[in-house]
Amino acid sequence: MAADGSYHHGNLRAALLERAEAVLTEAGAEGLSLRGLARDLGVSHAAPSRHFRDRQALMDALAVSGFTTLNTRMRTAADSGDPRPIGARMTELGRTYVDFAVAHTALLDLMFTVKHADGSSEELRELGRESLLIVARLLEEGQRAGAVRTGDPVRLAQVAFSTVHGLATLAVASLLDDTPLPEATDLALDVLLAGLRPGG
Amino acid sequence: MAADGSYHHGNLRAALLERAEAVLTEAGAEGLSLRGLARDLGVSHAAPSRHFRDRQALMDALAVSGFTTLNTRMRTAADSGDPRPIGARMTELGRTYVDFAVAHTALLDLMFTVKHADGSSEELRELGRESLLIVARLLEEGQRAGAVRTGDPVRLAQVAFSTVHGLATLAVASLLDDTPLPEATDLALDVLLAGLRPGG
DNA sequence: ACCTGAACACCGTTCAAGT
DNA sequence: ACCTGAACACCGTTCAAGT
Numbered sequence: 001m002a003a004d005g006s007y008h009h010g011n012l013r014a015a016l017l018e019r020a021e022a023v024l025t026e027a028g029a030e031g032l033s034l035r036g037l038a039r040d041l042g043v044s045h046a047a048p049s050r051h052f053r054d055r056q057a058l059m060d061a062l063a064v065s066g067f068t069t070l071n072t073r074m075r076t077a078a079d080s081g082d083p084r085p086i087g088a089r090m091t092e093l094g095r096t097y098v099d100f101a102v103a104h105t106a107l108l109d110l111m112f113t114v115k116h117a118d119g120s121s122e123e124l125r126e127l128g129r130e131s132l133l134i135v136a137r138l139l140e141e142g143q144r145a146g147a148v149r150t151g152d153p154v155r156l157a158q159v160a161f162s163t164v165h166g167l168a169t170l171a172v173a174s175l176l177d178d179t180p181l182p183e184a185t186d187l188a189l190d191v192l193l194a195g196l197r198p199g200g
Numbered sequence: 201m202a203a204d205g206s207y208h209h210g211n212l213r214a215a216l217l218e219r220a221e222a223v224l225t226e227a228g229a230e231g232l233s234l235r236g237l238a239r240d241l242g243v244s245h246a247a248p249s250r251h252f253r254d255r256q257a258l259m260d261a262l263a264v265s266g267f268t269t270l271n272t273r274m275r276t277a278a279d280s281g282d283p284r285p286i287g288a289r290m291t292e293l294g295r296t297y298v299d300f301a302v303a304h305t306a307l308l309d310l311m312f313t314v315k316h317a318d319g320s321s322e323e324l325r326e327l328g329r330e331s332l333l334i335v336a337r338l339l340e341e342g343q344r345a346g347a348v349r350t351g352d353p354v355r356l357a358q359v360a361f362s363t364v365h366g367l368a369t370l371a372v373a374s375l376l377d378d379t380p381l382p383e384a385t386d387l388a389l390d391v392l393l394a395g396l397r398p399g400g
Numbered sequence: 401a402c403c404t405g406a407a408c409a410c411c412g413t414t415c416a417a418g419t
Numbered sequence: 420a421c422c423t424g425a426a427c428a429c430c431g432t433t434c435a436a437g438t
Contacts, residue, residue: 046415129375154379179358184359191395195391243403246405246433247402
């Protein structure tokens with residue numbers, strides 16, 4: 001894909017992002033260097049600066065792309081026009097989140113670590129809010145069905161999100177020890193759903 | 201404290217750690233450089249290598265120190281020979297954790313981001329396990345009092361820990377928006393405790 | 401033991417200059 | 420518009436040498 005030299009004609013930005021995502025997965029954010037990416041793509045070390053003001057701008061773009069992917073997956077898991085009870089759908093949503101989180105550790109760090117690069121951190125927050133809203137909408141549905149306690153759905157979504165996000169962090173930090181992640185996930189979601197039920 | 205030049209006589213390691221912790225709080229892990237610390241302390245740039253094999257070793261030492269502080273605070277909050285109901289003590293423990301987490305953002309990142317520096321990551325995991333055990337012990341007490349559902353206390357502790365840790369992450373990422381952190385914390389702990397009650 | 405100074409191989413960022 | 424090459428000010432890490 002580098003053989004045609006096509007980066008030099010307008011798609012260097014896309015090529016940088018693609019390569020950056022691969023490096024991020026293989027070597028983490030530490031291994032991400034503008035000069036290294038330029039080398040990989042066969043352009044001069046100053047070329048990336050045309051498309052990303054600085055290293056942080058590249059990382060912000062990766063985070064935005066990560067949130068976009070995550071939100072798409074979450075919407076698919078939550079919507080699905082599914083006739084199943086709300087609990088089953090919440091569980092599916094939770095598993096989807098944990099799966100994504102452990103499969104994209106370094107990316108998640110970029111998504112949730114605020115490195116206020118002026119403008120783009122607002123875009124990131126907006127995408128994060130959208131993640132929470134996907135959960136909130138499902139919880140609201142649960143409230144209408146009488147399966148979820150009353151209260152601001154957004155605030156309840158913050159709690160639900162915290163549970164799965166925190167669990168992914170523990171998993172990545174090897175703090176779950178011999179507990180298989182799927183079991184830990186299902187227990188977490190069981191406790192969460194029990195706590196969200198009315199009259200809990 | 202630099203005026204006596206005493207770093208040159210055996211306490212450079214402690215001085216480096218002290219300064220590093222300050223830099224970490226002020227500028228985050230990005231701002232942490234061995235050369236910078238050496239400059240701040242008036243020693244040569246190669247001096248730190250006597251005490252820390254590399255930059256990661258310094259960060260690991262910071263993480264170990266962070267976990268030690270955290271665990272002390274958690275023990276105080278959990279033990280306290282408190283006669284109050286288990287729920288109140290869990291709430292206090294949870295608030296303690298969230299307070300520590302948002303007050304030491306960058307440090308928490310070092311504590312939970314595994315950068316396997318060979319030996320020391322095992323020490324870190326051990327300290328993390330101890331954090332979980334503090335929660336587990338309190339939950340076990342709750343089980344004996346009939347206030348907490350049955351099941352492996354360690355696994356239930358993983359869920360509880362996930363909730364407060366995730367909440368701290370959301371707070372630091374500015375994803376709680378206009379929800380005051382104490383309110384979000386109390387709601388999270390209310391949902392968690394409801395979910396942990398028997399017959400939830 | 402503990403620290404220094406030089407050296408090497410990297411960085412990010414900027415900027416005049418080329419096409 | 421887009422990229423190059425040189426330059427500057429940083430890094431981490433290593434290692435002979437000093438005290």
